[in-house]
Amino acid sequence: MTAVACGIDWAQDHHDVALVDTNGVVVSSARISNNAAGLSQVLAMLAEHDPEGGKLPVAIETSQGLLVAGLRSADRQVFAINPLAVSRYRDRYRSSRGKSDAFDAMVLANILRTDVEAHRPLPQDSELLKSLRVLTRAQQDAAWDQVTITNRIRTVLRMFFPAALEAFERGGRHRLDSPTARIVLAAASTPAAAAALTVDDLASMLRTAGRQRGITAEADKLHSLLGSEQMRQPAAVEDAMGLQLQGLVRQLDAVCQTLEQLEHRIDDVFTAHSDAKIMTSVPGLGVQLGARLLAEIGDDRSRFADARALRAFAGAAPVTRASGKSSFVHARRAKNDRIAATGYVWALAAVRHDPHWNARYRARRQAGDRHVAALRRLFHLMLGKLHHCLQHGTIYDPTRAFTNLAGNPA
Structure with a gap:
């Protein structure tokens, strides 16, 4: 019997698969293992109930994993459905709120049967772009981890070793995450150990950290700050900390x-x-920031029909809630958080280094916007211009991007 859609409810060790016909009736179902044999089984089910070959869409609640990669390698159109949307559809088929993995697979298949136009398939990005996305997301996660661990170190130092904070943050030119701070703190993790360091020891550490000039003066300064008189924890507590x-x-x-x-x-x-x-032709985008933005946008030109769709994906387009005489406009919460985090840095860099964006920012501030609101408006505009450049394959041209700057501060 011919099927029109497939739904897969995934888990860590197994997946439930359901295929439905035009009436929403399940024509085939199975529980497959999370391995190569399971992938072969689901591909065989799709081939059996898909006479046109490759036309039967697949719905799943994730866009990652080996199963998704295998389906896409087999040229299957995969739709990643938001779990929150699936929970709304679930009530449509069972008012008792009961659920099971096989039932969820059926719900996913019926989502595509009834409302496939309301959902987007996974973009057909190139292999190079996919590898770039893995790298940039790993970098962003590592940068967030760096901030978290640095804050924890700062908290610990404040509790028993404030002289180190004075040396590396307030009184020195080294941040806590700098090579110098990491090397010194690894060798002298307590006030007693730091006081035992000589100027020659600190000079050697500075060389190891890559310092080439002013080593003696900097070593003297660190020696004075780290050996200064301070309040101390009991010896046992100090060693533990x-x-x-x-x-x-x-x-x-x-x-x-x-x-x-x-x-x-x-x-x-x-x-x-x-x-x-x-x-990199766009103001404010260097290699690292540009790579992070490109990785999230992708290189599938059909992914975003227009700049408005890209802005909504990035969280740069506001949401309006209107009912009767009341109307409320607020920031979009459902968005790609990685692009949203990049957008503020991008807009700020463009304002600092490009006169056109600086003038637009000043115009928004004079119109009454606060700093963050002005940057958010700039991010909104910048995404539109970037979308145009990517869609047409053209380098950013400030003379065309700002033809109406004098007459329109928006």
Whole structure:
């Protein structure tokens, strides 16, 4: 019997598959294992009930994983359905709110049977772009981890070793995540150990961290700050907190090294992509920021029908809630958080380095917008211009992008 849609409810060790016909009746179902044999089984089911070959769409609640990769490698059109949307559809078929894996697979299949136009298939990005996305997301996660661990180190130091904060943040030129701070704190994780360091020891550490000039003066300064008189915890408590600090420093060191490796790899992969020149031609976008943005947007030109769709995906388009005489406009919460996090940095960099965007920012501030609101409006406009450049394969041209700057501050 011919099927019109397939739904897969995925789990860690198995997946439930359901195929439905034009009336929503399940014509085939199975529970497959999460391995190559399971993938072969579901592909055989699709081939059996898909006489046209490759036309039967597949709905699943994730866009990642080996099963999705296998289906896409077999040229199957895969739709990643938001689990929140699936929960809404579930009430349509069972008011008792009962659920099971096989039932959810049937619901997913019926979503495509009835409302396939309301959902988007996964984009057909190139293999190079997919690898870039893995790298940039790993880099962004590592950067967030770096901030988290650094904050934890700062908290620990404030509790038992404030002289280190004075030396590396307030009184020195080194951040806590700098190579110098990591090397010194790894060797002297307690006030007692820091006080035992000589100027020559600190000078050697500065050289190891890559310092080439002013080593003696900087070593003298660190020696004075780290050996200054301060309040102390009891010896046993101080040793315990020093051990805790050493563990955090090792974590931070590993994250910083990973970030450095990822940045070099991202540079190579991004510059090899055909869209790299377009991305870096836009003000505020360098290699790392441009790579992060391109990885999330993708290189499938059919993914976003217009700039409005891209803005909604990035969270740059506001949402209006209107009922009767009331109307409320607020920021979009359902969005790609990675692009949204990049957007603020991008807009700020463009304002600082490009006179056209700086003038647009000043115009918005004079119109009454606060700093963040002005940057959000700029991000909204910048995405539209970037979308135009990517769709037409053209380099960013400020003379065409700002033809109406004097007459329209919006």
